[in-house]
Amino acid sequence: MSCQYELYEPSWCPGCGNYMIRTALKMALEELGIKPHEVVIVSGIGQAAKMPHYIKVNGFNGLHGRALPPAIGIKMANKNLHVIVESGDGDTYGEGGNHFIHAIRRNIDIAHFVHDNQIYGLTKGQASPTTAMGQVTTLQFDGVKVEPVKPLALALTMGAGFVARGFSGDIPHLVGLMKEAIKYRGYALVDILQPCVVWNKVNTFSWYKNRVYYLPESYDYTNKEEAMKKALEFDDRIPIGILYKVEKETYLDKFDFIKEGPALVDLELNPLDAEKLMDEFR
Amino acid sequence: MDLSLIIGGQAGQGMDTFASLFEKTMKRCGYNVYAYSDYMSRIRGGHNFFNIRISSESILAVKDDIDILFALDEETIKVHKHKVKDTGIIIADESIKGEADITHLKLSDTARKLKNPRVINTIGLGAILKYLGVPVHIASEVIREEFNEEIANANLKALEEGYRLMDAKYHLDIREDNNILINGNEAVALGAIAAGCKFYCGYPMTPSTGILNFMARHADEFNIAVDQVEDEVAALNMALGASYAGVRAMTGSSGGGFALMVEALSLAGIIEVPVVLINVQRPGPATGFPTRTEQADLRFMIHAGHGEFPRMVIALRDTEDAFYQTIRAFNIAEKYNIPVLLISDQHLADGVTTKKPFNFRDISIERNIQSSIEEEYKTYRLTESGISPRIIPGKIEGATVLVDSDEHDEYGHITESGEIRTKMVDKRLRKFELLKEEINEPWLIGDESPENLVVCWGSTYGAVKEAVENLKDEGISIGTLVFGDIWPFPTKKLLELNKKARKIIDVEQNATAQLDSLIREEALIKSDVKILKYDGRPFTADEVYRRIKEVL
DSSP: OOOOOOBOOOOOOTTOHHHHHHHHHHHHHHHHTOOGGGEEEEEOSSSGGGHHHHBOSEEEEOOTTOSHHHHHHHHHHOTTSEEEEEEEHIIIIIITHHHHHHHHHHTOSEEEEEEEOSSOTTTTSOOOTTSOTTOOOSSOTTOOOSOOOOHHHHHHHTTOSEEEEEETTOHHHHHHHHHHHHHSSSEEEEEEEOOOTTTOSSSOHHHHHHHEEEOOTTOOTTOHHHHHHHHTOOSSOEEEEEEEEOOOOOTGGGOHHHHHSOOGGGOOOOGGGGGGGGGGGO | OEEEEEEEEEETSSHHHHHHHHHHHHHHTTOEEEEEEEOOSOSSEEEEEEEEEEESSOOOSOOSSEEEEEESSHHHHHHHGGGEEEEEEEEEETTOOOSSOEEEEOHHHHHHHTTOGGGHHHHHHHHHHHHHTOOHHHHHHHHHHHSOHHHHHHHHHHHHHHHHHOOOOOOOOOOOOOOEEEEHHHHHHHHHHHTTEEEEEEOOOTTTHHHHHHHHHTHHHHTOEEEEOSSHHHHHHHHHHHHHTTSEEEEEEOHHHHHHHHHHHHHHHHHTOOEEEEEEEOOOSTTOOTTSOOOOOHHHHHHOSSSOOOOEEEEOOSHHHHHHHHHHHHHHHHHHTOEEEEEEEHHHHHOEEEEOOOOOTTOOOOOOBOSOOSSOOOTTOOOSSSOOOBOOTTSSTTOOOEEESSOBOTTSOBOOOHHHHHHHHHHHHHHHHHHHTTOOOOEEEEOSSOSEEEEEEGGGHHHHHHHHHHHHHTTOOEEEEEESEEESOOOHHHHHHHTTOSEEEEEESSSSOHHHHHHHHHHOOOOSEEEEOOSSSOOOHHHHHHHHHHHO
8 A cells, every 4th residue: 555645625825834734744644654544634623624525544533622632542552653643733722732732741643734824814804813913804903912922932841852934835845843752752833923914914924935944954952942933933923943952751661551552443342351350349 | 237437627637548548447347338529629627527328238329327427627527417316426536526426536635646647547547447446457457558658657557546545336347348349430430441431531520520530540551542631622523533543532521611612513413423521410400419319311411412313312320330331331332332421429429338249251342334335335325224334434444434524425525405304304313213223121110010110210219129128028019110220211111110109209419300300201190299409419219218208
């Protein structure tokens, strides 16, 4: 069976950054030699969350904000699956904020690709958790009055072991980030800057293009303080690349029977095994 | 023989240990035990008590009056002295005063002599067991099993000292003991483990936490991934993920936590991923009475979730039923690819009962998972039954499984087609029609064709059964239907008995008679009398007896 991924016709707007992200994802999976049936893409709701419909893999397109919990359940049940979460900034940092924080704490082996266009697309142009303060939107017509979430800094403070930022306009670079994230043992966050051509007239393709720059060769991605500085750099210049990467024990490493044994899904079920528990009650 | 004991005091006074030692000792003497713990939502102070009933008959409820009151503080005497029978006894340390005829024992004095203030309750236990005529070796054996050597030795000395403090009033026959002693939460967790549940998650919430504890305690031994989630929103979503990936998965909470799962319950409905969840009810609304009991979430469980989708709701009646129904819930969930919801309550969850050991030999695990496919796989293949063949993602090369919370086509892809939408709704609801054919009719207890028909559900079973049997013994034509399977709602037996019944009496632990409303809706029958209780305390058999007798 080949590692070629079939694609379906998306309903995204022409020029949407999601196309490039999908292209990068397909390339990353194919280059890694992972077969489609070995991958699950889990998503919530939003334009980004339609990804499992547009590339042929196993897909769990769940509820808005709730992509991470089923992804965790899937990985715990079958450690042999490659679990990828694809969702937008609203889904991940707004509705799913609590799950985001606690997924990082678990450090379970999931690659999390957040399509961050700093606006709500599917609901037509309202502010997202990453929209800049003061930005005028279809709902915040006199400007956003609250601070934006700083996802990478938040991830670092929660102890994430892999924190990266990509740009949909730089596919080869993004493919590299995705491959690293998928290979990483543990929770890997890649916040992917992406223009919304219809609803975000501020953070346009050229707005991002003029700001993003590669982290230099000399950059030490194991230095958390440096990573924090880079995570907060989001104005005239925005660094892209792996900001932070260290090896950490994963969540499943802490369950001996999962680490050493077969995937839970492969266990034989035998009710008689439980009979010995009766002794506790005699 | 039918004896009741209450031990009462403040939270933190060690009543749990006394209760478990006493219950186990009485079980080992060959008696049936039913114990209910009444506790406050606090860690220290307040007033908590255990009501422990011992009988040669099978029992599932406590009585109004008691034979022994063991008071660890003065408040206990105030609260419970009116329950003590004329032939009964109030036992307390000599330091405890109260306006009652108290048998004062030198409990703290003896503990001081033993240089161990922590064994005070064990001294009391010894005194009470002596009073009942229980040979000391039975309790000694229980103590040796429950504690490590050092603590056991201290308690054994205390037990012996206690035996010196009282004279025997009773001389219990010691009978053969083949029973187990188990509470509702343990029975559910045990059922889940026996059924092959490999994923359980939850957020601690009284009175459901016991299930999470039990699963966690046995996780390593049975290869069960147990996760304490950030919230109940995550809980059901996570369980659905695990089930999608191919393991049997379950989550549980009480009403407030279940409220947070409602969104994902609707998800389970449309993605058709099997899952088992349990609501161990406590009185609401909102935080309500955190440590007490009620049956007010029945309608909520049946209707929770936006949109229309099939589910099964099973009310658990006692510990034995809880075990077998939990196993059955997994089989039904995986037969129809639906959520199966179990309803328990604090009364059942914390109530300890003696039962025959459960039968593990006859448990069958029916998963309905295909390991190969002959044609292109479609997650939501339209079939006559409405049930689409299920495969596990990652197990069949070339085949992928797509589930979607949007309305979808057979492949699981988003659709806007009205025609496909209608077909998918019909497909999902066809499963419900099929499910109706295999639901269990309610248990009938008492007369085969009674003039007075009592209806009840879930854990009120114990009190109602005892009351109805006593009334029947008095020559009254009475019987009760005890609903376990409650959604889809079984009507056959009810309609049949309604032909002869002159009076239908609905007994429930809620204020709005939710079972009665279901009966009206599903069977077009109205109860004549409603006996309702919603003070957070479980029905006693006496109370049900009295209140039924008033309306006959």
